[in-house]
Amino acid sequence: MTNLFWSLILLSSLVACGDGFDKKANTGRTQESQEENTYSINQQYLQLVNEHRISMQLRPLTYQPIIEEIALSHSKGMGLHVRPFGHMGFSVRCRRLRNRLGKVQLCGEIVAMGQKNIKDVFKAWMTSPKHREELENPRYTHTGLGIYKDELGLGYWTQMLIEL
Numbered sequence: 001m002t003n004l005f006w007s008l009i010l011l012s013s014l015v016a017c018g019d020g021f022d023k024k025a026n027t028g029r030t031q032e033s034q035e036e037n038t039y040s041i042n043q044q045y046l047q048l049v050n051e052h053r054i055s056m057q058l059r060p061l062t063y064q065p066i067i068e069e070i071a072l073s074h075s076k077g078m079g080l081h082v083r084p085f086g087h088m089g090f091s092v093r094c095r096r097l098r099n100r101l102g103k104v105q106l107c108g109e110i111v112a113m114g115q116k117n118i119k120d121v122f123k124a125w126m127t128s129p130k131h132r133e134e135l136e137n138p139r140y141t142h143t144g145l146g147i148y149k150d151e152l153g154l155g156y157w158t159q160m161l162i163e164l
Contacts, residue, residue, distance in 0.1 A: 042068065042145050045118045045159075049135060049143070052126070058138050061161070066100050067144025071109075071158040075148035078113070079156040085113050097162060106163035108134045113156050121157050139163045 042063065050060035070093050077083040087109060094107035110131045115121040125131035134140075140161040148156045 038147055041118050041147060045122065045145050046143070048118070048122045053136070056136055058136065059141070061140060061143040064101070064142040064144050064162075067097060067142060067160050067162065068146055069144070070096050070100075071144050071146030071160045072148065073146065074109075074111070075146040075156040075158040078111070078158075079148040079150040079154070085156075086111065093160065094162075097160070101162070101164065104162045104164060106137075106139050108137065108140065108161040110134050110159050110161075111157060113154065115155055115157065121155075125159075134161060137161070 046061065046063050053060055074083070074089065074093060077089075078085050083089060090109050093109065094104065097107060098104045110125055112121050112124055115124055125135060141164050143159060143161045146158040146160075150156070
């Protein structure tokens, strides 16, 4: 019992005196604030895409967190240089979406690298005929955006789109 008491006191003092269990990224922000920031960026992006789709008389896309999770894994892989920039592994990502979401009728993906913010990413995709074609495909119903910034702050962006 005494050992447990002293262990708790030691643990309490370590948490109070040190960084505790709240690990911070190189940016000095907590993981929670980074997630909130990503959520906000994703919502801004969804608004940009859906405003454009509605202006084209297309139905708006529904945001799906599972799609974001799979898109993020690709962005992170590119940002950590464990996979090349591009679409390598696309069919595997689509299969993962089918496994998690059920009957995915159509699966698409667009990627970008280096843009500083979500408006620049959207602009880059809209000025590229192939990327724009994906964003304007009337069959897509759901989307998710994975955002990863490397240690130098270079952004890697993956948007996946599906028809459910």
